[in-house]
Amino acid sequence: MSTEKRLYQYALTSKNMIICALILLSISVAAALTGPFIAKTIIDNHVSSIDEAWYPVEFADKSVDYKGTSYTRMGNLPETERTGEPIFIQQSGLTFYVTDVELPDGEKSYQDGLLQVSNANGVTEAEAIQLAPDQVMAFYNPEIRPIITLLLIYLGLIVGSSFFQYGQRYLLQKSANRIIQRIRTDAFNHLSRLPVRFFDHLPAGKIVSRVTNDTEAIRELYMTVLANFFSSAIYIIGIYIALFLLDVRLGFITLVLLPVLYIWMKLYRKFSVGYNRNIRSKISEINAAMNENIQGMPIIQAYNREPQTSTEFEKLNTEHYGYQTKMLRLNSLTSHNLTGVLRNLVFVALIAVVVGSVGGGWASFLTLGIIYAFVDYVNRLFEPVNQIVNQLANLEQARVSGDRVFELMNKEGISVDDSKMERPRGEVAFRDVSFAYKDDEYVLKNLTFTAKPGETIALVGHTGSGKSSIMNLLFRFYDNQKGEILIDGQNVKDLSPQALREHMGIVLQEPYLFTGTIASNISMENPNISRKAIESAIDLVGGTELFNYLPNGLDEEVQEKGSTLSSGQRQLISFARALVANPAILVLDEATSSIDTETEGIIQQGMESLKEGRTTFIIAHRLSTIKDADQILVLNRGEIVEKGNHDELMEQNGSYAQMYRLQKNQAS
Structure with missing residues (x-):
């Protein structure tokens, strides 16, 4: 589905609000566009009509009188009452005269009681009497009240238009905020459905940029760009209707603007799409670099890498600046320049028509009021045209941002399955399992073993042997290409990942803590886990004394990733998190390797409670730390080279025995 269709579908979620806004906008435009018509009426019917x-x-x-x-x-x-000999008011400059005959248009001069009019047809003269200023005002007095009435009507329309304008802006912006709220929610929720493999290849900063910066650009599309396009389109339609009502032939003159604008928009998009795409891409790379540098700032400072990271960042920043400059150059060559040229061309055409009226023709019927209204409408016409042209850059930015956000949302994910499964007994079996992160580069090869319910299985081996x-595979972060993994005799691929993980717990070497409290990190905001269960879990893993000295105990605030807590405290929270979930299958991934010996001793005391009644x-x-394991699997390059308990493996005097003796000698 195209980006435009996706954006349109999201707009439909707030269609009622948008329709109301457009109705208010139409009323506002109609009220605002009555101004030139009222001015025309005042000029033609009450000012110029004195003659x-x-x-x-x-x-x-x-x-x-x-x-x-x-x-x-x-x-x-009324026409029936027009009797008797009429008089005519003739104006020459700021002076007014009374004649008994109607004189044609032309250049006027007054001398010796005669008013002469010169034009292409010759000279016409008539006897005339010059009016005094008070007499001129007397002839204008009957028009003052209608003029004031029309001005008050126009003032009322302006005030009413401002209220409708406020209403449509409020509704459009509210609908835009609501649409972006839905897009961000959908994008965030989709991230949780994406497989772990996806995050291996895309830096976190780039993902964050798409969910924040790019959606903000889309918000500008709904809030500013489309609002301006809607209002401008309605203004243009309204102005064209008014122009054709004034004079059909003048209206046709201005129609030439429409194909010019259309061609311009097509050409503008052709050049701007590439620039905008590169700009958004560089913003993502800058965010990714910022995220990486902030996370690794201790290492950067420890190894004096500040100059290198600054140079790398400056390179990205310079590239972004270069594309911004190209975009700015494109916008500077257009926008006001284009609308200014078009406006001047329309006025040149109008002048040519008016000049042509001197020789007769349809233009000779143009009144001063029509010309004034036409000029006013043309000036008003170029305001929305200018808004459209100026918003083209934002429109293309939003389209590119939409492409990036929807590209993320189009990635195939795993639907969240709310189905439940009974708590498994915990029997885990690998049957000829082979797995590769990349095609045909297998990191696990034909693994076969069985873990009975309640057993403790230890995995040992050198780095890269396939333990993690x-x-x-067990957590279904990835799926194996060959063989099958069974839990209680069921293939894990036939089970819902969410339902399966509900009965599994994991403790990582580097525990991850979320912003919140210690208690919320243990319960993971699960409302089914009581405060008593949290305290019991902490007590079982031996962490009660370590947390009692904190001012707020388990309600102590956790800063970003638990930076204010020691590594031992973070690991205890991770152990309690796994325990309080009461998993049937527990995974301890180097869980005690990053903590001190004293804390490890505390944890080891609670390990038996943690492993009791579950497969570990x-x-x-x-x-x-694994001498008491029921099974020890020794891995080498993705294959099981030895299997058995501690005593059995020591008797075999193989790889495990060598590693154990080496560590024992080092410890002593």
């Missing part, structure tokens, strides 16, 4: 014929009347509401006779403008009289890979797998380099 209409004035007919003598006996009495009228809008009559003007001139030389003892009442006159009313032709526009204010066995645990990855122990990966250990300290062979002294």
